[in-house]
Amino acid sequence: xxxxxxxxxxxxxxxxxxxxxxxxxxxxxxxxxxxxxxxxxxxxxxxxxxxxxxxxxxxxxxxxxxxxxxxxxxxxxxxxxxxxxxxxxxxxxxxxxxxxxxxxxxxxxx
Amino acid sequence: xxxxxxxxxxxxxxxxxxxxxxxxxxxxxxxxxxxxxxxxxxxxxxxxxxxxxxxxxxxxxxxxxxxxxxxxxxxxxxxxxxxxxxxxxxxxxxxxxxxxxxxxxxxxxxxxx
Numbered sequence: 001x002x003x004x005x006x007x008x009x010x011x012x013x014x015x016x017x018x019x020x021x022x023x024x025x026x027x028x029x030x031x032x033x034x035x036x037x038x039x040x041x042x043x044x045x046x047x048x049x050x051x052x053x054x055x056x057x058x059x060x061x062x063x064x065x066x067x068x069x070x071x072x073x074x075x076x077x078x079x080x081x082x083x084x085x086x087x088x089x090x091x092x093x094x095x096x097x098x099x100x101x102x103x104x105x106x107x108x109x110x
Numbered sequence: 111x112x113x114x115x116x117x118x119x120x121x122x123x124x125x126x127x128x129x130x131x132x133x134x135x136x137x138x139x140x141x142x143x144x145x146x147x148x149x150x151x152x153x154x155x156x157x158x159x160x161x162x163x164x165x166x167x168x169x170x171x172x173x174x175x176x177x178x179x180x181x182x183x184x185x186x187x188x189x190x191x192x193x194x195x196x197x198x199x200x201x202x203x204x205x206x207x208x209x210x211x212x213x214x215x216x217x218x219x220x221x222x223x
Contacts, residue, residue, distance in 0.1 A: 032208050043114075043200050043214030044153070051209060088152065092208050096141065096160075102152035 003027050004091050006101035014109055019076040021104045023089030026070070030091035030099075033065060033072045038086040038103075047074075047087075079108045113137065116201050116215035123222050129188040131218050133201030139213075140206045142184040144168075144176060146197040147217075153200065159184055160206075191222045 005024050013019045023033070032051050036044040050056045050063040050072065064073045072091075076083055089101040114135045123129045135142065140161050145153040155168030157176035165176040173195060175187040184203075188195055198219050202212040 034211060036212075041216075043202075043216050044212075045214065046211035049209065049211065090212075094208060096206070096208060098143070098155070098212065100145075100153040102150065 003030075003099045004089055004101040006089050006104055008104060009102070010105040010107070012107045012109060013079050015079060015081060017079050017108075019079045019083065019106055019108070021074045021087050021089070021106075023072040023074075023091075023101055024070055025072070025091045025099075027091070027093065027099075028070065029093040029095075030070070031094060032092040033063075034090045034092070035061075035063060035072075035074045036088040036090055036100075038088065040085070044086075044088060076106075079106075081108050081110050084108045114201055114203050114213050114215040116199075116218050118218060119216065121218060121220045123188075123191045123220065125192060125222060127191050127222075129191050129195075129220065129222075131186040131188075131199055131201075131220070133184045133186075133203075133215060134182050135184075135201075135203040135213070136182065137203065137213070138181060139203035140181075141204045142178065143202040143204075143212065144174075144184070144186045145200045145202065146170070147200060148197050156186065156199075193222045196220060196222045 035047045038044040050065045062075045086103045143158040144156045159178040177185045201215045204212040
């Protein structure tokens with residue numbers, strides 16, 4: 001069963017625009033959430049984490065977590081062409097199992 | 111930054127042949143993972159390890175074996191490769207604490223003909 005579901009599958013935004021990704025988990029044992037980014041031809045790289053309810057901001061990136069609804073989101077403001085990549089949501093439970101969503105492909109058009 | 115090195119970067123194998131993918135990490139991480147990535151499936155966990163000598167089955171272990179002879183090295187073994195195992199394989203390492211990130215290698219592109 002898919003424990004972490006991401007939407008949308010793909011996203012296209014203009015340069016300078018806002019990109020938003022969503023992730024819903026199906027397991028209340030998930031305590032730790034990460035967003036990973038993968039540029040073409042490379043391995044995924046951790047972007048930011050969120051473990052507590054509410055917002056977490058790091059530069060142009062803002063993550064939001066709502067544990068009650070098992071929903072995590074990531075927002076990129078002022079999107080740049082270099083942000084074009086595959087974005088993964090990952091959830092980790094207390095048994096150290098990590099589950100990844102299928103990813104959202106972002107294209108930022110100049 | 112943590113370094114995870116995979117070898118080879120590219121591999122072409124024949125059906126029925128044996129393939130070994132290697133992974134080395136230099137950051138003394140306890141946990142290591144093997145994932146495969148296919149279009150439409152994201153990252154799927156094949157095997158993982160909590161330390162030298164240990165291996166655990168992930169979500170899609172059939173057709174794969176794993177070996178963790180040391181803290182630094184974690185191998186994925188395809189005893190009898192099949193075309194359905196054509197994919198990109200990623201190794202990752204991470205600390206024991208649940209709030210720690212994973213560090214991925216650059217991946218191995220495997221084609222089984």
